[in-house]
Amino acid sequence: MLKQHKDFIQIVKKQIKDDERFMGILAGGSMINNTMDQFSDLDLILVYDAIFQDDIMMNRLQIASRFGRLLSGFTGEHVGEPRLLICLYNAPILHVDLKFVTIEEVKDGVEKPLVVWQRNSSLSQLLSEIKYSFPFPDIQWVEDRFWVWIHYGATKLGRGEFFEVVDFLSFLRGTVIGPLVLMKNNSLPRGVRRIEEDAPDFIEELEKTVAIHEKESCYNAIKSTISLYLNLRRDYEIEIQIKSEAQQESIKYLEEVYREI
Template identity: 50%
Template sequence: MMLPIHEQFIEKVKEKFIRDRRLVGLLAGGSMITGEMDEYSDLDLVVVYRAAYREEIMNERLNIAGQPGGLLAAFTGEHVGEPRLIICLYGPSPLHVDYKFVSLEELEHRIENPLVLWERGTEISEVLRRTQPLHPDLDPQWIEDRFWIWVHYGATKLGRGELFELVDILNFIRSTVLGPLILAQNGQLPRGVRRLEQHVPAAIAELEETVPMHSSESCYRSLQASIRIYRRLRGHAANLAAHREDAEKASTAFLDQVYASLRKS
């Protein structure tokens, strides 16, 4: 359920955006769709515009984000491969808002059905009615083809003593591999480790073993725990055509070799 801070901000956005004839609607995604909003929720908003104004909108999107007032900071989403995205912080009470700017045509290709907060005419409703969202499926083979290379890379960082780098690799494996597999196998969308504590509390104790302290021993144990959990999850994964057995044997043997040499030194 939206809190007053969310409702008031959305009303300000609608008031400003409705004056821009290039814009045809404002939609909401994320936790507003699922009804899971709380005091820590950000706003995931979709700004729909007419394709004829694409260049103008993309050039002015930061200015457009500033129209509701109170914008403290904002940046574009190239770092996540999404230049249509603007990530904003508003004040004085801090509020995180993500805007995605899409044309009516681009709205046909989406991963969820958003809530329509405002639309000019009925074009948006018609697009949502005649097209369906498609969330990309988790690809276990894509993971298997890469997992053992990531394990080997982690082992090299262990051997070199680059433990902060290894901690980052373990975080990456948890959010890219373990979390999505656990969520998918429990009927949830494979969105990293988002809300995993709420959706699959039984997985918490096992995943805690993948969170290391800054020590070689702890990092090694966490990487081994990640391997163990992955092997178990892999056994339940559908659409896995081939195990990379040679890569698995080579990378795990190398990891053990590196750890053994560290214990001797």
Template identity: 50%
Template sequence: MIPKIHQDFIDKTIQLLKYDCRILGVAAGGSYITNSLDEFSDIDLIIAVESSCYEQIMKERKEIAGKLGNLLSAFTGEHVGEPRLLICLYGPPLLHVDLKFVALADIGKRVEDPVILWERDNAITDALKLGEAKFPAPDLQWIEDRFWVWIHYGTVKIGRGEIFEAIEFISFMRQTVIGPLLLMKNGKLPRGVRKIETDAPNDLFMLKETIATYDAKSCVRAIQGIIRLYVDLRDQLSDNELIRRSEAEKYTKDYLNEIRNRLTIHLRN
């Protein structure tokens, strides 16, 4: 069951956009696809635009969004690498809506297969046939080449006493490396740590060990937890072609142990 506030917005959006001949259809992504949309969900809408009118629509998209409801705020999605995205907050009651305006010629390039809510003359249906959905998987070699440099960076911050920076670093490693790999291991899309509580429930006890408090020794333990998880996941998910940065791994682990020992000696004194 789709919450009423969500369904009402979708229905109103379709009815209004039908009157704009430059718009060829509306589809839904995200949790709408898996029928898991709840009261806390946002709405992910893909708005298919006639390619020849795309630039014009992009200039008017905030105005278009304003017609769909009481628009409180809106901004574009460059920070997530998606400038076509308009991130909107409507209300009250508050509702987060992502409107992605896509030229019809580009509809086939996608990370998931959306649910078509309305279209003109099978425009979206036909465009989707020109490509396949492909969610980008983490590149294990790309991660391995960077992982131990990252770990050294976080260790240095602990050694210098920059604990807030260390905590942010640990969060970055969960979001960028550990979360996606855990989700891959569980056969789920590697979307950071999104819904990891339900998608990887058997691994949560290990993931909790990567959470640090404002304490240097806690940060060291969290980084050690990240290393243990990463090495285990790397060995499970990689093949013989992966080039392991073994020297970087050894010396970085040794340095982390050195910083841990310094902290222990400092506390004793």
């Protein structure tokens, strides 16, 4: 952890200690596995007494402004987490995610957080009793959808919506390919996060799934995505129902579309 991170945490601790509404501070993200660098943001969980819920949720920006020079802050509905306040501070510039939760909501996470500060031992006791489990993709869920998604990509290719194809391929990397590659390399399936570091043996294949705004590039990237998925799927084929006809027909359609444009 760098000085800018440590200094910010110290300010938060000082402010929260003096606020009786709060019961503790937890840390998530890269602090959990000690992988922070100068580009890391801070993921802090501010645990409060539920009787103050309305007051705290209405005044989160005001609370966040006590921690430093707040340039901007907004809530996290776009990532499905309205309790989250995403903040950008200055002097030094720093991205900080502040999640405001009651002690009853602490159990909702997917990884065991670190205790940064607590008013008493209740947080540590609670964390020792919870079994956190990081969500891994359901391979059948993926297989059921993958070929429908490939057909969708082919329709956009046929229409000449190349920007849509580029977006679509990015979605497939983050939702399907990246997680499966990371799992194969014994890493947590966090989309494509740190994939260059955690799966260097797949970089060349992953590069082929990246398209530019051009017909040939988009077609080849879709084909490379299919090829990589089939390679990764082999590890699970005895466990799932393969959608063979959907696979055959969606690939056939892609080829037909490509020949016609």
